[in-house]
Amino acid sequence: MQExxxxxxxxxxxxxxxxxxxxxxxxxxxxxxxxxxxxxxxxRREHPTATHNCYAYVLGADASVQKAxxxxxxxxxxxxxxxxxxxxxEMRYVAAVVxxxxxxxxxxxxxxxxxxxxxxxxxxxxxxTVTRRRYRLATVTVDHQRAGKLENDLRATGxxxxxxxxxxxxxxxxxxxxxxVPAFRAWLADTTAGTAVLELGGEAYGDA
Numbered sequence: 345m346q347e348x349x350x351x352x353x354x355x356x357x358x359x360x361x362x363x364x365x366x367x368x369x370x371x372x373x374x375x376x377x378x379x380x381x382x383x384x385x386x387x388r389r390e391h392p393t394a395t396h397n398c399y400a401y402v403l404g405a406d407a408s409v410q411k412a413x414x415x416x417x418x419x420x421x422x423x424x425x426x427x428x429x430x431x432x433x434e435m436r437y438v439a440a441v442v443x444x445x446x447x448x449x450x451x452x453x454x455x456x457x458x459x460x461x462x463x464x465x466x467x468x469x470x471x472x473t474v475t476r477r478r479y480r481l482a483t484v485t486v487d488h489q490r491a492g493k494l495e496n497d498l499r500a501t502g503x504x505x506x507x508x509x510x511x512x513x514x515x516x517x518x519x520x521x522x523x524x525v526p527a528f529r530a531w532l533a534d535t536t537a538g539t540a541v542l543e544l545g546g547e548a549y550g551d552a
Contacts, residue, residue: 346405348477349436349549358467362459364447365395369467371440377403380411380439387441395446398460400426401439405476405549407431417444417460421453425461433468440464479504479519481545482528486514490536497535504550519550 355372370387374380380401388397396415400423403409410431412423426440442460451459486494491514498505504519520528525544532540 346478348475349405350434350473350475351437352435352468353472353474356467356471358463358470360463360466361447363449363451363455365449365451365459366443366445366447367459367463368443368445369440369463370443371438371464371467371471373437374401374403374439375437377401377409377411383439384441387443391443393445394443396422396444397441398422398426398444399439399441400424400430400464402427402430402436405436405478407436417456418453421456422460425457426464429461429464429468433465433473435468435473440467476549477521478547479521479550480525480547481506482518482520482525483543483545484516484518484532484540485543486516486536486540488514490539491516494536494540519548 352371352373357368357370359366359368361367368391372383374383380403384397384399391397396417398413398415398417400412410427412427414420414422422442426442430438430440442463484494488510491510495505495508495516498516498518505516506519507517509515529542532542
């Protein structure tokens, strides 16, 4: 698995005008190809009279899925530069749709490439990105007497507490970078006088 990747902070739209053509770049974080395609379809419905609705999206922490469409613009002048901008910025799980309203002035192939790639870059700057880092899911089981203090200590030391369940004992699910596991195991034993049990699970990604 990749150690980390960047994605979009939130959905949004950025608009710019180039030689009288309006370019609106809509960006959204998407979990899978279905969400990406639904986002593209929604933006197209919102702009039925637009000259073009070109798109690109990148899925997978390792960018294993990459799609782009010129939607009637000359081949390679819209979707590909949009996709290249997403990849250059190391963006993952992101869909971009650039809606163009033609203003009567032709931009030429070079102008189109700069416009479509550029408006995606501007939109990323305007909306902001977040970094997701790989971590190990871990479950700490502890008695009720120590649970409250342990949970507070975990949060105070910046641990990502994901879930807390109270049954006969208390289980606290956290996220740990792999490199931190040995030190965390020692800290946990010291903090709980060896009474807590640590179980390691699978891997996931979370906010850096």
